[in-house]
Amino acid sequence: MKLSELQATLSELNASPTKSLGQNFLHDKNLAEWIISQLDLSPSDHWLEIGPGLGSLTHPACERSSHGILIEKDDRLIAFLRQRYPKLDLVHGDACDFDVRNLFCGGPLKVLGNLPYYVSSQILFNFTADATPATVLLFTLQKELAQRMAASAGGKEYGAPTVLIGRRWKVELLRTLPASVFLPAPKVESSVIRLTPRPSGELPACDAARYNTLVKLGFSQRRKQLGKLLAPALPQWSEAAEAIGAPVTSRAESLSIEQWCKLAAWTPDGPATDPASGAQDLHGETFDVVNALDEVTGQASRFEVHEQRLRHRAVHIFVFNAAGELFLQKRSRWKDVCPLMWDSSAAGHVNAGEDYAETAVRELREELGVDAAVEFVEKIEPCAETGEEFVGLYTAAHEGPFRLPPAEIDCGEWFTLYQIVRWVEARPQDFAPGFLKCWDVWRRARC
Ligand code: SAM
Numbered sequence: 001m002k003l004s005e006l007q008a009t010l011s012e013l014n015a016s017p018t019k020s021l022g023q024n025f026l027h028d029k030n031l032a033e034w035i036i037s038q039l040d041l042s043p044s045d046h047w048l049e050i051g052p053g054l055g056s057l058t059h060p061a062c063e064r065s066s067h068g069i070l071i072e073k074d075d076r077l078i079a080f081l082r083q084r085y086p087k088l089d090l091v092h093g094d095a096c097d098f099d100v101r102n103l104f105c106g107g108p109l110k111v112l113g114n115l116p117y118y119v120s121s122q123i124l125f126n127f128t129a130d131a132t133p134a135t136v137l138l139f140t141l142q143k144e145l146a147q148r149m150a151a152s153a154g155g156k157e158y159g160a161p162t163v164l165i166g167r168r169w170k171v172e173l174l175r176t177l178p179a180s181v182f183l184p185a186p187k188v189e190s191s192v193i194r195l196t197p198r199p200s201g202e203l204p205a206c207d208a209a210r211y212n213t214l215v216k217l218g219f220s221q222r223r224k225q226l227g228k229l230l231a232p233a234l235p236q237w238s239e240a241a242e243a244i245g246a247p248v249t250s251r252a253e254s255l256s257i258e259q260w261c262k263l264a265a266w267t268p269d270g271p272a273t274d275p276a277s278g279a280q281d282l283h284g285e286t287f288d289v290v291n292a293l294d295e296v297t298g299q300a301s302r303f304e305v306h307e308q309r310l311r312h313r314a315v316h317i318f319v320f321n322a323a324g325e326l327f328l329q330k331r332s333r334w335k336d337v338c339p340l341m342w343d344s345s346a347a348g349h350v351n352a353g354e355d356y357a358e359t360a361v362r363e364l365r366e367e368l369g370v371d372a373a374v375e376f377v378e379k380i381e382p383c384a385e386t387g388e389e390f391v392g393l394y395t396a397a398h399e400g401p402f403r404l405p406p407a408e409i410d411c412g413e414w415f416t417l418y419q420i421v422r423w424v425e426a427r428p429q430d431f432a433p434g435f436l437k438c439w440d441v442w443r444r445a446r447c
Contacts, residue, residue: 003183006056020118042064042065044067045065048110049112055081062088078090100127100131102419104415109135110134117186131330138194143191148162149195171193174191177189203258213233215260225249285351287302288350290313300312311390312390313359314391315391316435318345318394319364320395328343328344329411330343331343341432342430345367357394370400379391391434400414
């Protein structure tokens with residue numbers, strides 16, 4: 001949008017830019033085109049824009065794909081946006097508390113925005129949560145914040161936000177924009193950054209909750225050494241520091257993101273096994289093989305059971321919180337079956353000699369790191385969806401947080417039942433078939 005068009009639109013709306021909403025409208029058409037080109041939008045891509053304002057970025061995005069969602073807070077702009085972009089979905093609301101979980105049913109999407117400066121960090125964190133359908137994010141931010149997000153270890157710009165977001169996202173600083181391309185011109189320069197998911201294996205795998213705890217503690221007082229700050233969560237700092245190749249006198253800003261990951265994966269018994277190099281031991285586990293009546297007829301290794309499609313046993317557990325939300329896990333990329341698909345809160349095979357209920361309790365401990373009582377729902381007969389397994393379906397009640405082993409689980413999230421119903425209906429391909437079967441059975445059992 002040219003400056004004259006922006007001014008004309010504002011006067012038609014009888015509105016002027018509002019400082020408290022961080023309104024600095026972009027009036028350089030070429031720059032808007034360039035920004036959108038950095039998203040590489042194709043006609044089938046789905047995208048979401050935060051704070052479309054008068055449409056400076058919306059217009060070029062819309063020319064490339066009509067599958068867009070807009071989130072705008074300013075009441076004065078809603079009717080205008082609805083009329084100008086009738087094909088796009090418009091959410092009148094605050095992007096800081098927008099429920100990103102609602103987006104999963106729409107599939108992967110590209111996120112963009114010339115963000116209102118006063119809430120840029122909150123928006124960044126909301127849309128880069130571990131469980132997000134965003135595949136790339138392109139944001140214009142205050143230059144200082146952009147530099148902080150893209151900073152390398154050792155500098156004063158490198159801080160907790162850099163390290164927290166940097167575990168999953170690679171941040172590129174694309175270019176700086178002068179204040180003069182905005183109406184009104186802000187007091188500071190802006191920069192465009194692009195966040196893309198880090199390729200698998202680029203950083204050591206670790207538990208996200210442990211990582212976040214250590215990073216927040218470590219950066220809580222920048223001048224203090226890590227030994228003191230991390231003590232409540234990591235009393236063996238000296239040993240851990242040696243293992244990750246850091247001096248014991250280190251401060252938070254001297255540790256690279258890779259070292260933070262190693263630190264989170266470190267245990268007094270040594271580093272947790274790297275799932276990328278270890279792969280799963282497909283031959284080590286032994287399961288009971290059963291007949292059509294679920295009677296044990298022998299034993300076989302995990303490999304034989306799957307290779308020869310022998311009937312065996314497994315459990316799925318649905319964990320609910322007090323709000324009635326169900327915790328779903330996204331299977332890790334290293335899983336031999338259904339990698340990166342969404343699955344029950346916890347699930348696993350019944351080992352030789354074990355019963356279903358014991359297995360359910362063990363799986364909760366191994367996969368989520370918690371002890372909880374389980375309640376039997378139903379036994380599901382072997383079928384293609386369960387991989388020829390008898391499945392004991394259980395529920396449990398817990399509020400989290402959970403400790404998720406990175407070799408097994410990429411991430412996890414609570415979802416409302418309504419969100420899951422819509423998501424399963426729209427995109428069954430996102431879920432492991434075994435979960436879909438259990439979901440179906442659980443819903444029928446509940447009615
Ligand atoms: N995208 C437009 C452009 O580039 O010209 C406008 C960018 S302006 C910097 C920020 C936009 O975000 C404004 O339209 C403002 O009303 C909107 N906004 C402010 N706070 C918001 C919030 N919490 N949630 C969603 N939108 C918000």
